[in-house]
Amino acid sequence: MSTLLTPTKLKNIRDRSYATKDIRQKYNLVEGDGDTTPRTYILLRKTKKTFMAAYQNVIVAGASGNMGPAILKALNTAKFTVSVLSREGSSHQFPPFVKVYKTDYSLPSLSEAFRGQDAVVSVVGALGILNQIQMIDAASQVGVRRFLPSSFGADLDDKEGMQPNFLGLMGNKLRVQEHLVKVCEENKTLTWTQLVTGPILDWALLDAPVAMGFDIKAKAATIYDSGNAPVTCTPRPQIGIAVANSLKNPEATANRSLRTVSLEITQNKLLAALEQETGGERWAVTRVSTKDSVASGLEKIAAKNFGGAFVNILAAQMYEDGTTRSRICTPEASDNTLLGVEVLDLGEYVADIVKQVSAK
Template sequence: MSHTIKNVAIAGASGNVGARVLSALLDLEFNVTVLSRSSKPFPAAARVNVVDFTSVKSLSAAIAGQDAVIDTTFSPDVEAPLRLIDAAAENGVYRFITSDFGLDPDLPGVHDMPVFARKKASYEAVKKHAAHHRLTYTLVACGAFLDWGISSGFAGLDLQEKKAFIFGDGNNVVPWTTLDDVGRATANVLLHPQETLNRPVYVHSVFMSQNQILSATKGVLGNEGWETTYNDMDPLLENALADLKAGRISASTFEVQIQYCLATRALAHPWARDDNSLLGLEEWNLEKVKWLIQTIAHKAV
C-alpha cells in the first residue's frame, strides 16, 4: 500500500542537523510543523508549535494529524525521543525518522557505545512499534559530518594552527556527509516511503580516511609547518569510559567514543548498501572536498 506524506513535524529544527532538514523540507513544499521548547524564530513557511518534551500528552496534541515525524534532537535525556515516538504511535503517524545520523546502526558493537545509548533506545522503540503495525520508521546513516567535523576540530584537524590529531593510524576509510546533504537525504526519504520502509538508509558525500582528509587539507593550506600526532585510541577510549562512569563528563568524553569508532574498521567502513541515488545525493570529488576545506579555512581567519 502506497502512502503520500505531506504533513511533517520536526523536533530539533534549530540544531545543526535540524536546520538543514527543515530547509530541505520547505524546499520540497511539505507542510511543516516545528516542535519547539520555546517560541524561537523559524522560517515563516513553517508552523511553530511550542510543546513540553517531558509530556507525551503535550507531544501527542502537537503532532495530531501529521503523516511523519522527524526527530533531530540530541538531548542527553534518553527518555525524550521515546516520548516522541510513543506520541507518534498513539496518533497513527505513518513514518518516524529517528535522531540517528551516524554510523551503521545494524553493525554489531556500534550501538553498544554509551555515546549512542539514546540512538539505540530509539531504534529499539520504533522497531517494537513497527512490529505491532503502529508506525513505520527510517534511520539515516551518514557516517560523520564532513563540514562540521572539519570546522569544529572533531575530525582532528586544526586548520589555523596546522595541527593534526590522527585517530589510530588514520587509514580507516569511513563515510563522511555534509550537513546540507544530510538534510536533503532526510527530506527525500519522505518522497520514497516504500523504498525506505523500516530500515536504515545509507548516504555519504565521500568515503575518506582521516589521512586522506589531511592530505587534501595540505593540498589547500600547504605541506609546511604541520604538527601531526598518531594516537592509540584504546587507552583514550578506556579513559573516556572511566570518566563517564565516574561522572566526569565533558564533550571529549563522548567525542573520543565516536573517534574510536572512526578508527576501527569493524565499527566504521564504507556502506555495503548505497542510497545516494535514491535520495538525490551525488558523491563529492577531491576538488570539491578541497573547496570545502578552503571555505572553512577562510571563514576561520
C-alpha cells in the same frame, strides 16, 4: 505475485502438459518455465496492490540544533508543509516558512503538535535522545505515518561491529530504536526509517574540530594510529536531501535502515587535502594511539565528563587500525540513488569548507 500450480492443486489433472485451453482459463494459467515437464503453468494470484499515500505535513524535532537548518531547507525545497517543535521559553528564530509548536515534551503537548502530521523527523541532540520515546508514543496515538529517529552517524544495526565501549555509549539510541520498531509492529499505521550516514564531516570541520581531530583555523590535526582507517561520511546538506527523498518515497523507504555515502576518507587523505587548501604548509600533527584514547575516555567516564569521554571513544570507533567500523558501505552498495545523495570530490569539498571557515 505468482506461484507454480502443482498437479495436486490442479485436482485430478496428472500431467500439466495436457491442460486444455478451458482448464487454463478456469484456473487463470499461463505458460511458464517452472520445472522439467514439457509445459508448466503458473497460477496468477489476483492480489490487490496497496500503495502508501504521499506525505505532505512534516514536523521536525530538534530543528534549532546543528542538523536543523539543512533538514528544514531540504524539506522546504521538496515542497513539504514544514513545522517544528520548540521548547516553551525558547526564543530561537526559525525560517518564515515554518510553523512553530511549543511543547514541554509531555505526551499531551506532543500529541497536540503531531495531530495532522504525516511524518516526524527527529534531529534532537544527545540530551534529548530519550525524549524520543514519548514522541514515538504520541506519534502512534494520533495517526502519524512515519518516524525518523535521530540516529544519524554510526550503524546501530551493526552492534557486533562496534567498538565495545562505543556500543555502551549508544545505549540510549539503541533503546529508542528498539521502542520504535516495537511500536511500529503493534501499530501498522506508523512506520519508521533510519538513516545511517557515517560521521557528519562538515559539522566536525566547521563547528566541532575536536570531534574528528581537525582544526582548520589552528592548522592542527590529531592523527590516531596509522591514520589509514577508512571512514565514510555524509555532510548535512546531503542528509537533508536524503530525509526529504525518503519521505517522497514512503513505500520504498518504510521500516528500513538506509545507508548513504558522500565521501570516503582516511585521516591521512583528509589531512593532505586540508594542507593543500590552506596554503600548502604542513600542519602541526599530534599522534595518539586509539588504545590510549579509550583509556583516557574511560577515565573521563569515571569523572562524569561524558562529553570528553565520547570524543575519546569515538576516535577508536572511527580510526582504530585494522577495522572498517566507520566505512558504512561503498557508494555502489548504498541507498544513494533512492535518496538522491551525491558522491562528492574530496578536494573540491575541502576547498569549499576552507572557504567557509575563512569567512567566519
